[in-house]
Amino acid sequence: MKNPYHETILEFFSEHRRMPSYAEIARITGLNSKSSAYHAANRLIKEGWLVKDDAGKLIPGPRATGIRLLGSIAAGFPSPVEEELADVMTLDQLLIRNPQATFLLKVTGDSMVDEGIKHGDLVLVERTTDIKPGDIVVANIDGEWTIKYFRRRGKQVYLEPANKKYRTIVPREELRIDLVVKAVIRQY
Amino acid sequence: MKNPYHETILEFFSEHRRMPSYAEIARITGLNSKSSAYHAANRLIKEGWLVKDDAGKLIPGPRATGIRLLGSIAAGFPSPVEEELADVMTLDQLLIRNPQATFLLKVTGDSMVDEGIKHGDLVLVERTTDIKPGDIVVANIDGEWTIKYFRRRGKQVYLEPANKKYRTIVPREELRIDLVVKAVIRQY
DNA sequence: AGGGTAATCGAACGTTCGTTCGATGTCAAG
DNA sequence: CTTGACATCGAACGAACGTTCGATTACCCT
Numbered sequence: 001m002k003n004p005y006h007e008t009i010l011e012f013f014s015e016h017r018r019m020p021s022y023a024e025i026a027r028i029t030g031l032n033s034k035s036s037a038y039h040a041a042n043r044l045i046k047e048g049w050l051v052k053d054d055a056g057k058l059i060p061g062p063r064a065t066g067i068r069l070l071g072s073i074a075a076g077f078p079s080p081v082e083e084e085l086a087d088v089m090t091l092d093q094l095l096i097r098n099p100q101a102t103f104l105l106k107v108t109g110d111s112m113v114d115e116g117i118k119h120g121d122l123v124l125v126e127r128t129t130d131i132k133p134g135d136i137v138v139a140n141i142d143g144e145w146t147i148k149y150f151r152r153r154g155k156q157v158y159l160e161p162a163n164k165k166y167r168t169i170v171p172r173e174e175l176r177i178d179l180v181v182k183a184v185i186r187q188y
Numbered sequence: 189m190k191n192p193y194h195e196t197i198l199e200f201f202s203e204h205r206r207m208p209s210y211a212e213i214a215r216i217t218g219l220n221s222k223s224s225a226y227h228a229a230n231r232l233i234k235e236g237w238l239v240k241d242d243a244g245k246l247i248p249g250p251r252a253t254g255i256r257l258l259g260s261i262a263a264g265f266p267s268p269v270e271e272e273l274a275d276v277m278t279l280d281q282l283l284i285r286n287p288q289a290t291f292l293l294k295v296t297g298d299s300m301v302d303e304g305i306k307h308g309d310l311v312l313v314e315r316t317t318d319i320k321p322g323d324i325v326v327a328n329i330d331g332e333w334t335i336k337y338f339r340r341r342g343k344q345v346y347l348e349p350a351n352k353k354y355r356t357i358v359p360r361e362e363l364r365i366d367l368v369v370k371a372v373i374r375q376y
Numbered sequence: 377a378g379g380g381t382a383a384t385c386g387a388a389c390g391t392t393c394g395t396t397c398g399a400t401g402t403c404a405a406g
Numbered sequence: 407c408t409t410g411a412c413a414t415c416g417a418a419c420g421a422a423c424g425t426t427c428g429a430t431t432a433c434c435c436t
Contacts, residue, residue, distance in 0.1 A: 014281065017247045018206060021423065024243075033385045038425065040383085055212075056424070059205045091279040093202075095375065116304040116374065136376060186304065186372045187283065188324060209393065221415045226395070228413085244394070377436105384431065392423065401414070406407105 005029050005040050006049040010060060019050075019058040095183050101127040102182070105138065112136070112147055115162035117184050123147065124183040131180055133157075138179035141169055150177065193217050193228050194237040198248060207238075207246040283371050289315040290370070293326065300324070300335055303350035305372050311335065312371040319368050321345075326367040329357055338365065 008029050012020045020028060025037035041058060044050045051061040096102050107121045115136065117123065125138055133152040138145060139159055148159035148169065159169040196217050200208045208216060213225035229246060232238045239249040284290050295309045303324065305311065313326055321340040326333060327347055336347035336357065347357040 016241055018241070018245055022425090023422075031384075033387095034423090035386080035425080035427090036384045043383090053204055053206070057206055091283060091373075095279060095373070113304070116301070116306045116309070118304045121304070180376075182376055184372075184374045184376075185279075185283070188368075188370055188372075210395090211392075219414075221417095222393090223395080223397090223416080224414045231413095379436100380434090382431105382433080385429080387427090389426075390424100393421080394419105395421100396419080397417085399415080399417105402412085404409105404411095406409080 006044050006047070009041075009044070010049070013060055019060070095124055097182070098126060098128075104185075107147060111161040111163050111166045113163050115149075117147070117162070118186065120186075122185040122187070123181045124185065125179050126182050127178050128180055129178055131177055136181040137177050138181065139175065139177045141171060141175075147181065150180075194232050194235070197229075197232070198237070201248055207248070283312055285370070286314060286316075292373075295335060299349040299351050299354045301351050303337075305335070305350070306374065308374075310373040310375070311369045312373065313367050314370045315366050316368055317366055319365055324369040325365050326369065327363065327365045329359060329363075335369065338368075 005025075009020060009025060012024070012028055022034045022037040022041065025041060026032065026034055029037065029040065031037050031040065041050060045052065045061065048061045050058050053059050103125055104122050105125050107117055107119060107123055110119050112118075117136075123136075123138070131137060131150055133150055135150045136147065137150045137159070138147050139150075141159065146159070146169075148161050151158050151160050151168075156170065157175060158171070159175075161168070193213075197208060197213060200212070200216055210222045210225040210229065213229060214220065214222055217225065217228065219225050219228065229238060233240065233249065236249045238246050241247050291313055293311050293313055295305055295307060295311055298307050300306075305324075311324075311326070319325060319338055321338055323338045324335065325338045325347070326335050327338075329347065334347070334357075336349050339346050339348050339356075344358065345363060346359070347363075349356070
């Protein structure tokens with residue numbers, strides 16, 4: 001019972017992808033009545049952990065949801081405790097525009113190291129037809145999948161690595177590319 | 189009505205951070221009865237857009253939710269269409285262990301370029317006391333915030349950049365660090 | 377020890393929920 | 407046109423929901 005209620009409740013949210021009912025709040029927090037859960041939830045609303053939407057349903061509040069996007073490192077740093085937070089969002093909301101066409105790939109090899117994309121990194125890839133020169137793309141060259149810059153000189157398109165050890169690839173035949181890298185994610 | 193129901197419903201989810209009730213599904217889809225909404229939802233469940241959890245509540249299904257984590261690029265690539273998906277998760281679930289203590293910072297400067305952390309990148313920072321040598325940390329050195337490797341030689345701790353242009357920092361006085369970099373995110 | 381504030385409880389309320397049913401409507405194949 | 411499969415509808419059910427109330431308990435302050 002050490003755990004404050006908001007942690008228990010938000011844990012439920014991230015596990016179940018929905019908010020618990022008051023009966024469920026009572027169950028998971030150890031409270032013995034719905035009304036205790038109701039009052040506890042109202043306290044959490046006052047504290048900003050939860051909010052009620054237009055329909056009166058509980059949803060995670062500004063203090064709980066997502067990630068706090070703070071200033072830049074060199075520019076200084078809001079006070080660690082109790083930042084009254086400008087922008088709060090989910091990483092998914094931040095990074096993903098078209099969920100149906102987006103997925104994650106693990107990068108193998110070092111052909112893009114000079115771009116800061118290393119072996120083992122994850123790349124967030126979106127399937128799209130809107131590919132512009134300079135984009136980083138995932139392409140199938142002669143049956144092999146690779147990640148490269150998409151370049152164009154005149155009418156000729158080619159794929160350029162971000163690593164001098166590798167050579168630019170000029171496709172022998174027509175090159176169909178529909179996967180563009182929207183983000184790079186590296187975990188430590 | 190061009191929009192298939194699952195798009196309307198999942199749109200509701202991402203806007204409201206909860207799934208609609210059947211009455212609400214009827215309203216937003218233009219259906220005139222709860223039971224139509226109920227049957228429509230069941231179809232979507234069969235198609236994988238939605239699922240019901242243990243309590244019978246609707247939650248987004250594997251086809252809708254989060255991101256598909258596929259194989260590595262060099263290792264080949266599951267068929268683009270209709271991958272029967274190993275792992276599906278939210279980016280937040282993937283990256284964030286302790287939501288309360290986690291936030292996002294924008295990196296300024298190039299002191300970590302050799303680690304693949306470039307100017308303008310976002311770093312996912314967690315406040316923790318468990319910092320080990322080799323970790324990438326955000327530290328306050330003489331009033332300035334910087335991002336560096338945390339190193340230790342004997343009893344002496346110091347901060348090392350990942351860029352030969354910069355010098356290692358040996359703190360004059362005691363160094364209190366509680367921000368460790370858990371992930372790097374770069375958007376294109 | 378005592379007094380006051382806040383948390384918890386159990387019971388009760390009207391409302392909304394998910395679900396089932398049978399009837400009606402739509403559309404394509406035979 | 408007839409048949410069958412399927413989507414939609416409106417009404418109905420008990421169960422679960424959010425909320426309120428008054429009584430009880432726990433906790434802090436001096």
